[in-house]
Amino acid sequence: MDAGILSILLQAPLYLGTLRLMVPITLPAIGEIITERSGVVNIGLEGIIMLGALASVYVGYFTGSLALALLAGILAGACVGILHGIISVYLGGDQIIVGVGVNVFAYGLGVITLYLTWGTFANSPLIPDSARVPDFYGISPFVILTLISGVAAWYLLERTSIGLRLKAVGENPKAADSAGINVFRIRFIATVVGAIFAALGGTFLGLDWLASYTRDISAGRGFIALAMVVFSKWNPVLAILSGLLFGFFFALSLAIPSGIIPDQLVWSLPYAATLLVAAGFFTKTRVPAALGRPYKRE
């Protein structure tokens, strides 16, 4: 191996970068696992990340308050989650189409807001320091939040009766319904919770990493998160590990000077790996049985 690459591999910034790069893909992935285990797909993660970032940067910029900025990001996620939940759970609409619509809408709204507010098409000015997320002993609190969320989500799904009911709804909604579980309510709540997690990923980008909003702020992270859900076999703890793995690849592609390995090859790895895992070439995966299918009472 090239001596240059070896020295990069031995440096601390690469691993600190990995920890940070893990956050904005892992939080949405954990949320999406909760949503998908209940039987609902939300491919609008990309858009929700943008809207979460946009809302928190906007509020953070004008109020200078971290608390209000965080709240705005969470609210933006909740709003999209409620919209998605109403259409796909209660009205039985097509979950994929709603997600596509959210992605298109969010990108457009982001650019328009940039232009109307700051007169630019590229990126907002930095938010004031008071609205930025302070580091905690050199590590972003979002890193800790991500780790705790993953473990907590795993505990919720595998060790509590709420988790049992949520999975029942995602596997066999009809049976769950006849057992007296409110299929619609559980799916709706799981969709809103998932969307809030995705928005938190965006909030991290806006209030922590970039401290601003840029037009391509999400840069495909919502789709990586969707990939991670499959890659980690709908397990939130494995989602943390795959987040670290994918985060490492991205940190590596940033750290390696261009020309040694084509960037395109490094960027392709997460998607290629996910495709292979989904196709069962390494291990067997099992998709929640009722995933993507609206439930209707007969």
Added chain:
Amino acid sequence: MKISANLENYLKPVMESAISLLAGFLAGGIIIWIAGFNPILFYEALIAGAFGDLYSTLNTLSYSTPLILTALSFAIAARASLFNIGAEGQMYFGVLAAVAIGAFIPLPPVLHQLSIMALAILLGGIWGAVAGWLRVSRGVNEVVSTIMMNFLALYLVNYLATYVFYDPLQAYKTKSILSSAELPIIVPGTDLSLAFPLSIITALIFYLLLWRTPLGYEIRAVGLNPSAAKYGGIDVRRTMVVSMFLSGAAAALAGAFEVMGRFYYTDTGLSIVKNMGFDGIAVSLVGRNHPIGIILSSIFFAMLKTGIQAVQRSTSVGGRTGVPLELGLVVQGIIIIFVSIPEILRLIQGIRRREV
């Protein structure tokens, strides 16, 4: 009685699409209003900008060309109950085919264009069929596989454009295609090239294929009820893979035509065609996955594009750009969200009844 029932069958989807479009325009109007413009004047300027004279009308038609093809791509898979959101990546292979053959292999005219189209159909078709194969033989949902494959296609074509097909004089783009590979402009002074009639012909072929051939019958039967189709003796797996091939082929033609009839090269980041594959989803949904509906809704979405460009030009003052083009995306996003609501007509009627 029979006639009116028939008419209702046609009218209902048209009405539902119309409601979605209306909702998109209303919500867009609110944002325009918040932005400090008069929505009515804005929409007047938009329509005038898209259809005000022959020149702008033909340009609008020209912009509808790639949308027709990517929408057909979505529709033919949707007719077989497959959700192909991979038109974006499949389209990139058409761009690749156009640049590879158009700029690097000298051929006589006609043969040159036909070779590009053949390679585009082959590459895009195979890329689509792989997702179809993964679905039927490995159980990979096509939504997951096509999302992954969009990124793989982007990086692969981006790599080839950057390192193999680049222009040594201007490294941000590939070499331009030879004039023998161009699709000629059919009305001088406009952007309307031969690509437009070719895409209309493709739509008609898709229409005939779906409703006048055994393959089309099989595709629609699989889409309506896969298990019934199977008992009816249809090879469901083969039908799905074939429809994904056709889907990828149509998307690739969109990419090839944009190079052959408009830009004559691509930038290495593929921004000349970016998102047109995703645009096709909205176009097809509003057109109810029907080739004729798709032609109409393509023209509508193209109007949104050329119209807003015109409004931007007219509202630009002293180096400051006017209304952002992305306004069209906001309207488009809202339209898609409304299209996803089933039975929207009944819902509205229900609300009205409750009020009475």
